[in-house]
Amino acid sequence: MRNYEITNIIREGAVEETKSAVKDILAKHSITIQNEEDWGSKRLWHPVGQDEQGHFTLIKCQSAASEIVKIEHEFKLNTNILKTLVVRSNG
Incomplete structure (x- = not known):
């Protein structure tokens, strides 16, 4: 298992339901959530x-590397997730 940080930009007006959908996707792929941070609403540069x-x-989560590609694909299918960045972290 490797450590990852997943940053999502979620469409305004659908925040709570999308956060719940993200957690469901992670649970479906047996990804362990270690920490969550909510950075709030911000104006986008572009x-x-x-x-x-x-x-x-x-x-911040732990996952097998093979599952990351699968969740990135599912995030792209969700129209309320504007952008996603997944980075492998050291701990």
């Missing part, structure tokens, strides 16, 4: 589609 605001979240 608009994503028509969205100029986004709600930022950070999840």
